[in-house]
Amino acid sequence: MLRFDPFSDLDALTRGLLTSQTGSSRSPRFMPMDLCKIDDHYVLTADLPGVDPGSVDVNVDNGTLTISAHRTARSEESTQWLANERFFGSYRRQLSLGDGVDTAAISATYENGVLTVTIPVAEKAKPRKIEISHTGNQKSIQPTTVEAG
Template sequence: MLRFDPFNEIEAMTRGLLTSQTGTDRSPRFMPMDLYKVEDHYVLTADLPGVDPGSIDVNVDNGTLTLTAHRSARSEDSVQWLTSERFFGTYRRQLALGEGIDTAKISATYENGVLTVTIPLAERAKPRRIEVTRSGESKPIEPTTIEAG
């Protein structure tokens, strides 16, 4: 369904490490997420605490799902920082969607700092039972149970 892009993660981690000084502009290191399948759809949840819901963008283009969000920096210039561990800036995550996804029905919600994206399977990708008929007959063959013994 989804493929991991290691180069995007390495780039984000390197950028975060190079700009991790206290009290300076620091971009987010990563967007932690979970991905799981439930029946006929996938669910992606991403932790985005403190993000303005209006800054969240979920986009599908040419088989790639892109999640983007922004958390603004505190604007207190006269502050003497003792510790500055919270990241601010733009979070971005891209995932390649596999075949069989209904991209027109992808939906997203944001609640309590968690972005939830529901990614449904296309009808053609859902498992289905195929009836077996005998040659020359239109009546389906009834399945039988064979008992061991």
Template sequence: MLRFDPFHDIDTVARQLLGETVGSTRAPRFMPMDLFKAGDHYVLNADLPGVDPGSIDVNVDNGTLTLQARRSLPSDEHVQWVASERFAGSYMRQLSLSDGIDTDNISATYNDGVLSVTLPIAEKAQPRRISITGAGDSAKTIEAGKS
């Protein structure tokens, strides 16, 4: 399915005027990702095929998780492009994190073109037991249910 982008032609002309003519003039538009909860943590998987692992940057600042990466094309010296359909350039994705994420223990791996970021749930955000006492009653314990 093709998406209508009224600014695509203007963007292409601007890139050509600025001298960006190596390989594809198309730039990455987004970084596809999946996010799921598995036990006491969340897992974010982002597709970054062909990205140099050294160009990947994952950081957290003030409750915002930022993922950045770059895919480069071979230099155009002695290269005659026949087809150039793969995106090249910088990718970036930002997500707001809740206070329930333990930002000090976030970890990431890159394998087979997929960046996996593990976001542990903070201990304060995990279900816990709460004791309830009433006048003249013995203590009762209610376990927090899972939604």
């Protein structure tokens, strides 16, 4: 009995597209990242171990945040590999940013193989208290006194 898996062809195609960039089956598969909101900003952390800090690029264009980096493979001809499992090549990740972020104030640091991108919430998107105004058309009510008598 043959089992039909409609996704196996899609998986094979995806693997082929991901590996064709460098011609190696060991090209990076993905850039693991976390994204959370802390107070009035978002914090994105991405794991990029062994990546040259000079190859890390973070930019914003038309509401899209793009992170790219490159890890170079060892090119020593005299190397005799006993295990060769680390990925090398180019990493790239894109995220769509909403209107509620301040793209001009985005900052990034790279330390110990971890890229941290801080994305502030725009002032216009921050929660605020709305002041309630009162109109001058209200009639004032005068207290009345009742005399006992």
